[in-house]
Amino acid sequence: MFATYVHQLDPVIIQFTEKIALRWYGLAYLAGFLAGFLLLKYLAKRNLWVLKPEKTADFIAAAALFGVFIGGRLGYILFYQIQRDGLESITNDPLLILRVWEGGMASHGGILGLVIFTFFYARKHKVSWTGLGDGLCVVAPIGLMCGRIANFINGELYGRIAANTPWAVKFPTTFTDPKAPESLRFDEALSAAADAEPALAKSLEEPGKVTYYEILTDANRHSDAVTKAIEPYLEPRHPSQLYEALLEGAGLFVILWFVRVKFPNAPNGLLTGLFFALYASFRIFAEQFREPDAAWVIKGLLTQGQFLSLFMYLFAAAFLIFAFRKKRMSAVA
Numbered sequence: 001m002f003a004t005y006v007h008q009l010d011p012v013i014i015q016f017t018e019k020i021a022l023r024w025y026g027l028a029y030l031a032g033f034l035a036g037f038l039l040l041k042y043l044a045k046r047n048l049w050v051l052k053p054e055k056t057a058d059f060i061a062a063a064a065l066f067g068v069f070i071g072g073r074l075g076y077i078l079f080y081q082i083q084r085d086g087l088e089s090i091t092n093d094p095l096l097i098l099r100v101w102e103g104g105m106a107s108h109g110g111i112l113g114l115v116i117f118t119f120f121y122a123r124k125h126k127v128s129w130t131g132l133g134d135g136l137c138v139v140a141p142i143g144l145m146c147g148r149i150a151n152f153i154n155g156e157l158y159g160r161i162a163a164n165t166p167w168a169v170k171f172p173t174t175f176t177d178p179k180a181p182e183s184l185r186f187d188e189a190l191s192a193a194a195d196a197e198p199a200l201a202k203s204l205e206e207p208g209k210v211t212y213y214e215i216l217t218d219a220n221r222h223s224d225a226v227t228k229a230i231e232p233y234l235e236p237r238h239p240s241q242l243y244e245a246l247l248e249g250a251g252l253f254v255i256l257w258f259v260r261v262k263f264p265n266a267p268n269g270l271l272t273g274l275f276f277a278l279y280a281s282f283r284i285f286a287e288q289f290r291e292p293d294a295a296w297v298i299k300g301l302l303t304q305g306q307f308l309s310l311f312m313y314l315f316a317a318a319f320l321i322f323a324f325r326k327k328r329m330s331a332v333a
Contacts, residue, residue, distance in 0.1 A: 004231060006227045007202075011023050011155075012024075024150050027126065028146040028150035029064075034195040035143070041056045049131070063114060063117055063185050068143070072105035072106055072107070072109045079106050079308065080293060107248075111140075115315075116136025130268035133271075134285035135260075138275075141249050154173075157291075167239065170231060182235060188231035193230050203219070243290075251282065273319030277316035287309075292304065
């Protein structure tokens with residue numbers, strides 16, 4: 001049963017030097033941008049997007065930098081990092097803002113960044129802002145899906161305890177979460193792992209620059225004996241990252257792609273409005289299974305992710321009203 005599965009995936013694909021490595025997190029974003037480029041070029045060639053095919057590559061590259069990365073990172077810092085660790089976490093280590101390879105991107109921040117970026121891009125290139133956004137909203141869920149899969153590989157943004165869920169997963173990353181019951185059992189788990197694996201016990205005698213947690217995590221990825229030893233000290237949890245990958249990613253993409261292809265004459269702004277409405281709905285639903293990674297907005301009722309998603313309904317309403325008014329005006333004319 002998956003409830004006994006202990007997460008063993010390594011975020012690093014290839015370690016080149018002590019500080020330079022190829023990570024699944026970065027590869028996931030690259031895959032998302034590549035898929036977005038190919039899909040937008042497909043739409044552009046069929047006159048289902050406002051840009052010409054030859055402009056797609058430059059648009060995606062600029063959107064990735066100015067929208068996703070800057071918006072997503074700043075959103076994480078403002079919405080989560082400062083709230084969780086205080087402003088001093090940034091003032092004491094300003095370079096933390098740049099270390100995106102360590103994880104820490106907020107989807108709400110990335111979406112807001114893209115809204116701002118597309119507004120200025122549309123004005124500069126004299127194309128419809130809503131039409132530009134419609135194409136981007138159709139393919140954006142692929143990037144969201146890749147990002148959530150990377151979150152699962154990293155063992156971050158894990159779900160709430162799910163004792164009776166057959167497909168639950170046990171995440172060793174919870175050992176470092178002071179709010180998680182697993183953190184109180186870390187010493188016991190470490191002792192059990194050392195008894196089960198002599199090599200681990202030797203590493204603990206001379207830890208060097210790494211922490212005991214890092215030693216245990218590395219041993220877990222390479223030793224089934226260690227995995228079996230720490231399993232009783234971990235709680236089965238919802239793999240909420242995969243729930244979000246299916247809902248905010250694959251499911252949202254299928255819906256928006258269907259509307260784009262089947263209704264080529266849909267008014268500009270319709271797909272953008274649908275994106276905001278559906279993303280907010282899927283996110284609010286999925287947050288029921290995700291362990292809150294920031295302070296509750298309303299204790300036990302409304303998480304930070306759900307609170308931020310509520311504002312997306314306002315964006316959805318604005319774009320849908322614009323789209324239907326434009327359609328009605330076209331019909332009258």
